[in-house]
Amino acid sequence: MNAPGHTGERPAPKATILNVNDHPATLYMVSHMLRMAGYQVLEASTGRQALTIAAGRPDLILLDVHLPDIDGYEVCRRLRANEETQDLLIAHLSAVSVQREDRIRGLAHGADAYWTTPMEEEELLANIEALLRLQGRAQNAVRARDEFLSVAAHELKTPLTALRLNLERALYLTTRAPSDSVPKPAVEKSLSPAMRQIERLQLLLDALLDVSRVTSHRLRLDVSAMDLVEFVGEMALRLEAQARSVGVTLEFELPHEPIILFGDRLRLEQVLTNLVTNAIKYGAGRPVRIRVEERPEWAAILVRDQGIGIAPEDQARIFGRFERATNSHQSQSLGLGLYITREIVTAHGGTISVTSTLGQGSTFQVLLPLRRTERY
Ligand code: ADP
Numbered sequence: 001m002n003a004p005g006h007t008g009e010r011p012a013p014k015a016t017i018l019n020v021n022d023h024p025a026t027l028y029m030v031s032h033m034l035r036m037a038g039y040q041v042l043e044a045s046t047g048r049q050a051l052t053i054a055a056g057r058p059d060l061i062l063l064d065v066h067l068p069d070i071d072g073y074e075v076c077r078r079l080r081a082n083e084e085t086q087d088l089l090i091a092h093l094s095a096v097s098v099q100r101e102d103r104i105r106g107l108a109h110g111a112d113a114y115w116t117t118p119m120e121e122e123e124l125l126a127n128i129e130a131l132l133r134l135q136g137r138a139q140n141a142v143r144a145r146d147e148f149l150s151v152a153a154h155e156l157k158t159p160l161t162a163l164r165l166n167l168e169r170a171l172y173l174t175t176r177a178p179s180d181s182v183p184k185p186a187v188e189k190s191l192s193p194a195m196r197q198i199e200r201l202q203l204l205l206d207a208l209l210d211v212s213r214v215t216s217h218r219l220r221l222d223v224s225a226m227d228l229v230e231f232v233g234e235m236a237l238r239l240e241a242q243a244r245s246v247g248v249t250l251e252f253e254l255p256h257e258p259i260i261l262f263g264d265r266l267r268l269e270q271v272l273t274n275l276v277t278n279a280i281k282y283g284a285g286r287p288v289r290i291r292v293e294e295r296p297e298w299a300a301i302l303v304r305d306q307g308i309g310i311a312p313e314d315q316a317r318i319f320g321r322f323e324r325a326t327n328s329h330q331s332q333s334l335g336l337g338l339y340i341t342r343e344i345v346t347a348h349g350g351t352i353s354v355t356s357t358l359g360q361g362s363t364f365q366v367l368l369p370l371r372r373t374e375r376y
Contacts, residue, residue, distance in 0.1 A: 030124075061091070065093070159198075159204075166194040215321070228301075242276075248285060253292070271344050300366070304362070345368070
């Protein structure tokens with residue numbers, strides 16, 4: 001998946017453009033210009049030809065309005081009416097002499113743009129690029145959503161299937177046995193994992209809800225003055241218990257002086273939990289160190305593990321939505337934790353970054369501003 005601002009936002013370099021024009025010289029000139037700019041070009045000089053070639057789904061159709069058989073507006077209308085071609089990108093090209101009403105009609109009939117000629121080569125190319133970029137962005141968003149839906153469905157299905165098996169077994173044991181001899185240990189053996197599976201489902205659903213909140217900019221912080229040192233100290237017990245259950249040691253390095261800032265306790269709890277959970281998950285069983293320090297203007301939280309590390313090319317990407325690094329093939333991973341973490345930290349006016357060496361471990365650093373007031 002492409003992060004915003006990267007290749008995903010640029011038009012595909014080899015985009016295919018269907019150039020429709022009944023004027024041979026203009027057809028030739030525009031096609032030549034497009035080919036020189038690196039596009040694949042298909043040509044049509046009548047409306048019918050255009051409809052036939054459009055079935056091959058070019059990335060953009062440059063559609064002259066005046067055509068000998070079916071005019072450009074009608075071609076556009078038919079393309080939009082056909083399920084196979086209704087989403088194609090269509091830009092009308094016509095002479096400046098065309099009435100304003102006609103241009104409006106063109107757009108109303110479903111064209112995505114209406115450009116009048118003559119137009120400078122550079123300007124036409126810039127317009128084409130902009131339109132393709134817009135389409136690329138929309139396609140990427142849809143692709144990311146589809147990919148995510150399939151990962152999320154898979155992740156939800158796994159605990160659900162196990163949950164069902166455990167409940168079925170418990171039901172079988174309780175209904176089969178006479179009421180006074182229900183085999184309690186066996187029932188318990190099915191019900192305890194069922195509880196864990198429910199917790200897992202709960203966590204996944206919470207993450208999904210968070211993402212939808214964060215993405216639709218509904219992340220509201222409930223800030224109050226807090227002592228970060230005390231706060232991390234309080235969380236230590238819970239985090240230590242979590243680490244101990246998988247045989248990992250946590251080491252806390254907290255300053256003796258309080259560090260006062262304005263923060264949303266529940267959200268900052270999420271930040272620390274996500275970072276420490278990852279450090280445990282990807283930390284190869286080695287100790288994880290959590291350090292809090294005061295710097296000029298900032299409070300810093302550092303979470304360091306000595307695990308698998310993150311490849312340089314993955315280090316920026318993993319903060320994106322649904323992104324997972326290539327060297328970690330964990331199931332139970334939606335690639336959402338760091339995205340939510342970054343959004344929470346940013347909402348606090350802070351930053352998050354990572355330094356890491358493959359095979360040696362990673363350090364995540366969260367910086368939170370000290371002198372912010374309650375107004376975020
Ligand atoms: P998840 O862990 O659910 O996949 P995250 O957003 O928390 O989602 O992390 C994204 C990816 O970043 C992970 O899939 C993993 O590849 C990588 N990652 C995160 N933390 C660490 C870490 N401490 N060490 C190595 N890789 C990490």
